Amino acid sequence: LGVEPQEEGGRQEEEDAVQGMNVGATGGLLGAPGPQEPSGPPPSVHEQVVPTGSSSSRVIVHVDLDCFYAQVEMISNPELRGKPLGVQQKYLVVTCNYEARKLGVKKLMNVRDAKEKCPQLVLVNGEDLTRYREMSYKVTELLEEFSPVVERLGFDENFVDLSEMVKKRLKQLRNDGHSAVTVSAINLHDILHVRLLIGSQIAAEMREAIYNQLGLTGCAGVASNKLLAKLVSGIFKPNQQTVLLPESCQDLIHSLNHIKEMPGIGYKTTKRLEALGISSVHDLQTFSSKILEKELGISVAHRIQKLSFGEDNSPVMPSGPPQSFSEEDSFKKCSSEVEAKKKIEELLASLLNRVCQDGRKPYTIRLIIRRYSSEKHYSRESRQCPIPSHVIQKLGTGNYDVMTPMVDILMKLFRNMVNVKMPFHLTLLSVCFCNLKALNTAKKGPIDYYLTSSLSTASCSGKRSFKMKDTHMEDY
DNA sequence: TGGGGTTAT
């Protein structure tokens, strides 16, 4: 984008800009929030300025944790800090810390290649996602304290709609008597900037909170929509943040070297676009809408062509609790029913623990397989069915065996997909619980809710459960 | 390519 990374200097420039509008008296509006000096992440803030404007009135932040799994591992075992660290799943290094990246290790690199590039590389197994998942939700919950509208994207990214928060802070600034906000900034151009800069200050506060409370560093991008916020968060990479002012929008999207880098344009669409001779953002912007609609369907065509202009009106959807829980395992070969059953039992056992802790109940169960095929990229098959109501009822109640009926169901689904009388070769098994419902389907008053919820937590965790149940009942 | 997730059709 023709903008140099800025450390302290970048902050100075922005403080100047803000003070020029007379809101600097709020103190460190953009830079380091006050006395966080030695421990906090350097809240470097960058600002792009170039002409042309597309402007909705939202303020969105995209928060993206740095090499998340590796950070969690370094928190679990501080001895790993300072060493090149990779997180391994099967024969892949799925992510690695920045020490490892400096030595040439890349995400999703083969373990052999990684060791060759970097013999000192320390590897930890990351196939069990439990700790990552838990930390991930802590981050989301922390962000929800700032503003309730938080959308998760994977385990390490979150969008937050800051529009309401920014509105409140602007109002507060006016009440505090910052006349420029009421008088000079009636200028529409300036007020857009001010709102984004306030968003950037909130982003710095979010990163600071994530670091102080959870020990994690990450990047943030602030812009007027999700697409732009996401793209801009990746400009200055570890532990920095960037705000996109509207005039820089076109520069940002044209900094993409290929349409495949556009979030929302995936593998398949990229292939189809390339077949039409479309490879750059400019190609997509100028391509005939009519032909694009015919090739991709009106919905996809319209959406991705908007994306190519940096336009994205999709709302930040509050993720809330997960819609599904699944566990999967991949392997070189599974070719017998007994073998499959063992693996399915393992997956199911972990899932039952998770679903129990969640408190809600799944009404549907699904089994997913991947068959071996020598070069036919990717394809999974699945079978699902309702979970019988008598099994659902036993779900929270620890002393009844829920494994046996569930395994029976799963093996029926298995035999429905795989003809076990013929040779087969599977490379993946996965079990998924979905269609989750809160246990109090008969929604009465708050009383009813409180009772059912305490009973379920109680039955979930063994010995403590009765105590918890009693306490709750007495409290009530 | 792993071990997850989501929504649309």
Added chain:
DNA sequence: ATAACCC
């Protein structure tokens, strides 16, 4: 149930 997308 699958296909597309995201990490």
